[in-house]
Structures are given as C-alpha cells and as structure tokens.
Amino acid sequence: MQTENKKYDLPKGYEFDEVEKRWYRYWLEQKTFAAKMEEGKDSFSIVIPPPNVTGVLHIGHALNNTLQDILVRYHRMKGDNTLWVPGTDHAGIATQNVVERQLATENLTRHDLGREKFIERVWQWREEKGGTIINQLKRMGASCDWDRERFTMDEGLSRAVREVFVRLYNEGLIYKGDYIVNWCPRCHTALADDEVEHDPTEGKLYHLKYPYADGSGEVIVATTRPETMLGDTAVAVHPEDERYRGLEKIGIRLPLSDRIIPVVLDHHVQREFGTGALKVTPAHDRDDYEIGLRHELARIKVMDDHGVMNENAGAYQGLDRFACRKQIVADLEEQGFLDKIEPYEHAVGKCYRCGTVVEPTTSKQWFVSVRPLADKAVAAVREGRINIYPNTWYNTFYSWMDNIRDWCISRQIWWGHRIPAWTCKGCGKFVVVVEEPETCPFCGSSELSQETDVLDTWFSSALWPFSTLGWPENTKELQTFYPTSILITSFDILFFWVARMMMMGLHFMDEVPFHDVYLHALVRDKHGKKMSKSTGNVIDPLVMNDKYGTDAFRFTLTAFAAQGREIRMDEERIEGYRRFINKLWNAARFAQMHIKDADPEITGVCDDPSSLPLPHRWILSRTNRTIIEVRAALDGYNFNEIASGLYQFTWHAFCDWYVEWIKADLYGDDETARTNARGVLLCVLENILKLQHPVTPFVTEEIWSQLPGERRTIMLESFPKENPAWQDDEADAAMELLMAVISGLRTIRTEAELHPTAKISAVIIVPDRKKRELLEAFSGSICSMVRAEKLDIVAEAEVPDDAGHALVQEVELVVPLSGLIDVEAELAKLERKRQKLNKELARVQGKLGNEKFLNNAPEAVVDKEREKETEFKVRLAKNEESMARLKKLQ
C-alpha cells in the first residue's frame, strides 16, 4: 500500500470541506475578486439583490447568487472589467421587528427607549448580527468585491436617498396627500399591500334598507362592515341597471343620519351581486375611494388611528369599531332599516405582524407620482434597451406598469431613511432639503420640525444600481460600471424592485440601470410545494454544502436553472452531481499520475493537432464544440445547458472514451504516442477545468493547483475560446464509427452472457473501403476495448449460423459463439426489432408516397427521409438473414 499511495498526490476521493475553506481564504487574501477598471476593456457589472440584513440564506438566495457568480467568474476570466457589488438591505419593518422582539425579552418597547435610543439599538444589532447572510454568501463561493460591500442605510446611500427625494419633490413628482391605505390600528402604521395577510374568516353580511330621499321606495345594500355606513357619501349602481333607472335624480336618505346622499352611476358595480346597489364609503374602502375620486364624493372618516369612532360618528363617538358595529346593527334593526343578516365567509385583511384586522382608511402619506417615471421604463423595455429573460414576463410587466398607481413611500416606523422634509412653525411651509436646515428659507424661523415618517425600504433599493457606485458624485465606478450588465433576481419582486430601479435609473442617470433582467424560478420541494418551516420541507443550502460540497450543490442549482417558473429541488440530484465532481476529481487524479512533470515537449502538442492520431483529434474537436456550446449557454443565460454540456462532455466523452482509449498509449513503450497522449490529456483537462470553474470554483481551483508547473489561480486564466484548428468533422465521424462498432461488439458479448474478461474472436464485414481501412488501423484498440483475441476485418464473408450478429453504420459485426446463443431469446428480440423497423419503414414510405409532402417539405427533409428508407430496408434485410440463420439452429 505504501508504494501504491506514492503514485498519487491526490487523495482517492475529493475532500471538499478543507479545500473550500482553504481556497476561499486564499481568494480573499489575494483580493482576486476586486474589480479592475482598466482602459480599453469591456465592462461587466452586477449589483447583488441586497438580502435583508436580518436574512438567513435560503435556497432562493443560493440559486440567485450561484447564477450571478457564474456570470461574474466567466466575465472576469474573459478579461472584462468585472464588478459584483455586494450589500444588504436595511429592511425597515423586518429589522425593526427583530429588535423590538429582542427588547420584548427585556420587557421593553421601542417607546420606552425613544426614537433615538431605539435606532442606536438597531445599529448595535446590525453590528453584532447583521453579517450572518454575508458570511453565508461567502460559503456559497460568491466572488463579490467585498471591499465594496454596501448597506442601504450607510452614509453614502442615505445621501443618495435624500438627494433623490429632494429632486423629485422639486420636480413635483413627490407630494403629500390623502390616500386610502391599509391601516393597522394597533401598530399605528400604514401597511404595504404585501404586508397584509388575508385569511378566510367566518363573518356576516348585513343587508341594509336605504330609503329613497323622496320616500317613494328603498334600496337594499349589503355590507360586512355596517359601522362604516356613518361615512357613506353615496350609493352606487351600474349605469345600465334598469332597476334603478332615474334613481340618481332622487338620492338616498342615509339611515341614522339626516344626510341626503347622491346615487352615482359607476361601471365598477356588479349588477349580479346582492341587489346591485353598493354603499360608498370613500374614506374606508379602497374601491369606494376610487369611486369617490371618479364622482368627486366627500370622504368622511369615522374612525381615528386607534380604530375608535370619532366625532363624525355622532352618537357613536368613542366606541371601538367592533362595539360600534353591534350598536349600529341593533339601532338599524330597531328603526326598521335592517333587512337581514347572512353568514358570510370572506377574506379579512390582517396585519402580518400583530394579526389585527386592518382598517382601510385615508391618511396623510407621501407619494411618488409614478406615471411619468413608469412611462420611461415601459419605453425602455419596448425599445429593447432592457431585455427580460425569460420573455414570458414581458406581458406581465406591461400589464403591471399600465395599472400602476402612485407609490406610497411613507411608513410610520422608526428604522429607515427619515423623510427629509421639515414643517416651518413660522410660515407653515414645507422645507425639503438634503441636509438638515437651521432656519426656514422662506421666513427665517428656526422652529422647524422634521417629518416623523421614514421611507419605504424599496425607495432606497430602487436606487441601488447607481447609489452603490457613488452617485450623486460622478465617480469612476459610475462611469465604468453603469449601466450594469444584468440583474438576476426572483420574479416575485419584478414589480416591487425591478420596475422601480428602471424608473429611478432612467430618471436620474438618463440611462437604463441594467441591460438585461434575468428572472429565475422559485425553488420548491420536489412535489412542487412551497418550502416552509411549518411544512418541514425546507432544503437548507448550508446543510447541502456540508453534505455534498458547495460545488456539487452549485452544479445542481445550475442544472435546474432552466428558464421556467419553478424548480422542484430534489436532494437526490445533488447526490448525483456530487458523484460527478468526484468523477472529475478522479480523472484529474489519473491525469496527474501520468503527467507529474511539465516536460516542455507535451505543452505544444495541441497547437496543431492535424498530424495527431484520431482519438486526440476527436477529443480536441469535441472540446472545441463544448467550448462553443458552453459559451453560447453562458451568453444566453441558459444555465441548465451549461451544466448538461459540461456533464456530458466530461463524463461521457472525456472519461468514458478518451481516457480509456489512451491508456494503451500511456502504459505502452512508444515514446511519441505517450507524449501525444500526455499532452492532449493535460490540455483537455485544463480546458475542462477552466470551462467549469465558474460553476464549480473550488474543485477546479484545487485540481488546477495540483497540475504540474508553476500555476497561479485559475481565476486569472483566460476562459477557453473557440479554436478552429481543433474543429475536425472527419475525426468526429470516424470516432463515431469506431465507438459504434465497439459498443455493438460489447452488446453481443453481454447478450451472449459472456464473462466480462472472456476473450472473443470477431469478424467485421465492411464493404466500404475507407471504413475498412479505418477499422483496420484501429484494430488494436478495438481488440483491447472489446477483449478480442482475434479480429478479422474483411470486405465480405459468410456469416456462420451460430454467431452473434449486429449491424451498425453499414458494418456487420459477427462474433462466432458456438453453443452460447440463446436461440429463442435472440429470435424474439429480432422479431421485436423487425416489427419496429417495419413500422418505421411504413411511416417513411407513407411520407415519401405523399405528393404534398414531396412538394411542401424542404428538400433536405425529403432527402433525409429517402436516406432513412434505404437504411431501414438494409436493416430489415439483415434482420431477416439473422433470423433465417437462427432458425436453422432451432
């Protein structure tokens, strides 16, 4: 064993754990991820979708960042000025919640600390815990330029946020106004739509009688929230609803109130629902708000911020909204205005933090007028200045952008960018400036109070592509790397984030923020279910890294990343690719055994392969094709094709055929043959490593470093380029024949149930002279690969009855097997083949007998069908001969 081990410098199995740690440390120390800004080079840049600073790496991050890392490593090797900007998002509400929960364990609330102290506390939390996800990204092998790590709340980005806010305000694109928002009466904040959870809830539908103003009749309206009737300012019906024709001229007398409210005609009303009449409460319902705008209706708020009825509720003032509901229903019933109450299951919006029923209500909020900004974004996409991959998302994008509403950017929390607007107590005007003013520029008063709201987290992330590069300064980074090349993100934030980056980038940089958008799929479990902690089907990327190695996991993610909408992650696949990594490792181990020293004579072997023996020319030709394929897949973001191209080539072409084929040369005595084999072996392996480095950085780097010669990191090697000198169609065809012959003979062996080591003799009947010469030239290789002790290659021969027989590419393979043939089984198989061939022949002949086919199909297709017809006929004839021979043995 001692001497055995000396032959190899590499361990038998790939030990990823130690390798990954060692190389990542090395890369960081050598700053190999640092962006260069050299004159005259192409630029490639990506800004990371900043994960929440509270985040923990999940499989979506793993996918997202693996794809980015692949492109970044690829372009870096191509020699581009390459930058990948990392960073995290301050994630307003999420982070505030985390710290509030921490405070809760000390029996404190943020109000106990006060705003300033609380924010200090958040920063402290960020210092201690905020680096978690960054370290996890490093574990994935991400080659971000870590010295450029940014945080959406850091000094530079905060400056950019204020600058943008002030400019938009001065341009009239930011305003403060009333708006209907999702209000949480407990948290006292407006909630974004995605912060509201909708649960199906058992409720009641109240049918109320609303009398006509002239007493001539009544209309019945239905509601789940009767207390809002106090704020009703209209009843709406469909304009074409015959039942209510003319009612708009009469009006309604609102029960429990003396108010006369109008009847408005609006297409929004569904005639089929209930009675087709809708009470309109513009201050407390989103749709009613819209109707109110259309018909210029008054908005009467009947509740305060706590969900308690206010002065507009008259006698009900001071009641909680739910208590008020009971009272109102009782009063309506008593006064005869209640028609009926039905049980009703409907979805009720609840605060995602505390579960309190959300109250739609109007409140003063800050808004961005997005229409002009959105138009620019849509134009950029329509004109192809931004491309979206996969292209199925264009329609969704356009329909979202067409229906876009003004963007509510204020949030009633403490953690975030505080709105840079001050109200002057002297003159009452707004002062909106980048730096805190000492006096009011309008009246000189020094009594200024800043807005207490902070900005929506998405506001700062919308600026990410240029704020991280130093904007508003015109930095070299901005000049070199903006617009960024591609944004890779999950499709669920196309609207929240991607579209807003387009708007902001186009507005402030007058240029798109990125040329391409790649929206990757959502990772689900293998049954298509969303991964969630409660379901228990979560695949933790860090666990996968530990279990199978980061490279295997990355390769799996890449192989799954077709341009679709969902990925069903199956852990077994990761195991499969772990074996692939190990296969590569062992191929390298084999190569290394034979190429211990970098003797100069092997290094130039591949420069001009035209005089090399066939197998070398073939593998170099295949290498060239793989380079072309992998590059095309990289350039077209077809990540799964990168993986499958590498897998097929490395395992099935390189390991299965080439390495096996050249063993005779490597173990033989012919010095020239050895040198050629060693040279090509090393050259192809080097190309594999470089091609695969972007996907599996660790194992490729480790093998690379173990290869002979002085080697710098593989990251500094140039990515393989198409090499026309390697392309060799003749070699491809010749090897295909050889491989088909070998496989055919092996099949005969197996089917005769010969022992794998048993020697055979074989006859190959080749009418074609060129093919015959080729086979003769490689008869030695054929013999060793099929374990034949005798091989006759002839132009024609009688096939003995008692022989295994096959036909490949017009070459007959004959293996005499006296007494070893299972005649019945063989006949049955031939019969199955015959039927299949007959079926295919019939189909082909059907086509060729069809005038329309001959007239309409392209010539090449017709020719191909003719070739098939001939081929099938020959094979059928041979099939019949075989059967005839076998029948003699019966």
Add this chain to the structure above:
RNA sequence: AGGCGCGUAGCUCAGUGGGAGAGCGCUACCUUGACAUGGUAGAAGUCGGCGGUUCGAAACCGCCCGUGCCUACCA
C-alpha cells in the same frame, strides 16, 4: 373571479414544427492498474384527453380533465 404556468420513462426534469432525451432509480454481469462515489450492457414512455391547423404536431390553436402559483378577494 381574473391572470400566469405546468402535465414527456418509476422519480426529478430538459426538449417550440421533421427519426422520443438526461440524471437518479431498476435489471444482468464485472473489485481490469483514475474512480465500486466505478465499468459494460439492458428494460422501460398511447409525450394528460379530445378536436383543429399542417405534407408533417410532444411542440402551434381551441375545448376538457388534473395540478400549481400570482393578483383581487370585491360590497
């Protein structure tokens, strides 16, 4: 309710107009000097169903069935 997907080998998935593919699993044989995390060979599919377009459909169109997601959850 609308919108968007998906349905291809036992499983997980590629494949967008011209002879059904991969990985895993399965079967048989094999410790041959890179690797048993391996090798060789093999079995296995009415490409969800029904219609249509086409000379030709797994692919394009329509309907149906099954399944998943996203909006709005509508008084």
